[in-house]
Amino acid sequence: MNFDTYNYSQQLKKDLEVFQRWQVLIEALSEANQTAEILDITKKILAFDVHKSEIMRVASEHWYPNTHWIAVAFSNLAKMTSLSHTQVILPKMQKVAELHFEEFPNAAFQFTKAPLAAGGYYLEEISQNLRVAYWDIVNKRFYLDTVHFMKLVQTEAIQIAGVEALTIFQKRLTAISYLLKDNEYSIDIVGLDMTDTQNLMMQQKDLSAEILDSLFVEAAKQNFVLTLLQNDKDGAVLKIGSVSLEIIQHRDQQEHAVWQYDIIDNNKRVTIYTLFQQLPFFANWYEKWFNEVGLKDKRAVFVD
Numbered sequence: 001m002n003f004d005t006y007n008y009s010q011q012l013k014k015d016l017e018v019f020q021r022w023q024v025l026i027e028a029l030s031e032a033n034q035t036a037e038i039l040d041i042t043k044k045i046l047a048f049d050v051h052k053s054e055i056m057r058v059a060s061e062h063w064y065p066n067t068h069w070i071a072v073a074f075s076n077l078a079k080m081t082s083l084s085h086t087q088v089i090l091p092k093m094q095k096v097a098e099l100h101f102e103e104f105p106n107a108a109f110q111f112t113k114a115p116l117a118a119g120g121y122y123l124e125e126i127s128q129n130l131r132v133a134y135w136d137i138v139n140k141r142f143y144l145d146t147v148h149f150m151k152l153v154q155t156e157a158i159q160i161a162g163v164e165a166l167t168i169f170q171k172r173l174t175a176i177s178y179l180l181k182d183n184e185y186s187i188d189i190v191g192l193d194m195t196d197t198q199n200l201m202m203q204q205k206d207l208s209a210e211i212l213d214s215l216f217v218e219a220a221k222q223n224f225v226l227t228l229l230q231n232d233k234d235g236a237v238l239k240i241g242s243v244s245l246e247i248i249q250h251r252d253q254q255e256h257a258v259w260q261y262d263i264i265d266n267n268k269r270v271t272i273y274t275l276f277q278q279l280p281f282f283a284n285w286y287e288k289w290f291n292e293v294g295l296k297d298k299r300a301v302f303v304d
Helices: 003-032 037-046 066-081 146-152 155-159 163-181 211-219 271-280 280-288
Strands: 086-089 098-101 108-114 121-125 131-136 141-144 186-187 198-205 227-228 232-242 243-251 257-264
Touching: 003 037, 003 066, 003 146, 003 280, 037 066, 037 163, 037 186, 066 086, 066 098, 066 108, 066 121, 066 163, 066 257, 086 121, 141 163, 141 243, 163 271, 186 198, 211 232, 243 271, 257 271, 271 280
Parallel strands: 141 186
Antiparallel strands: 086 098, 098 108, 108 121, 121 131, 131 141, 198 257, 227 232, 232 243, 243 257
């Protein structure tokens, strides 16, 4: 086969143009400071096909997968909320960045690819392998994993950090979700927003008396008193200082008993996840009866 130096040089030129376009995207992401801009650039990074390069091949420790760039983009959004410091750390011998949030010094987070045909990524706490949220940039979705987040707030790292740290983290995630919502995202962060802690619907209707009775018993063991609601409300209330947890029943159009949680906090600092952290008996009851009393969320995207 004859070697054509000119053709070879032209292919090199095309390959270099591919990598130049890639460099432009990465530089743009590093400088982006507006939500729409960050999302648009990240979407282009995810769609970029570096294998259009025919001669030059990427085989480098400095080549990072999409999960890495998702983490970088998320850190940019986290920094925009200005609640506390966010670090992007790349451990030795790893290809995906870790996110370290100032409020949780003993926890680290990273993104993993969701095993879904629709794509998307999970934000996970690394040591406990617990998901926080699902982020799908292409289809514009951001959903909280209520099951894993409930477990996360009870872990040692989060317990050591304390209630104030959890408050900051919840505000951070809520603020990020608002940024995404302003960019036409579908958002589901049920129970997380401190300004929206009522009408938190349970998964099942027509709960058996045994379920609520067991919460009365567990609360009493810890010297908490669960009392029946008065006036027009049907259900029970648990007082924790100035905060009230109400478990309320009402009837839908088919006369089924529909149940919900209402957290009443005039200071707007307590959520159901705060109560899971502070009241282990409540968290244990919730986990035991999860299929009935668990919060309704977008469970279909969370695959174990």
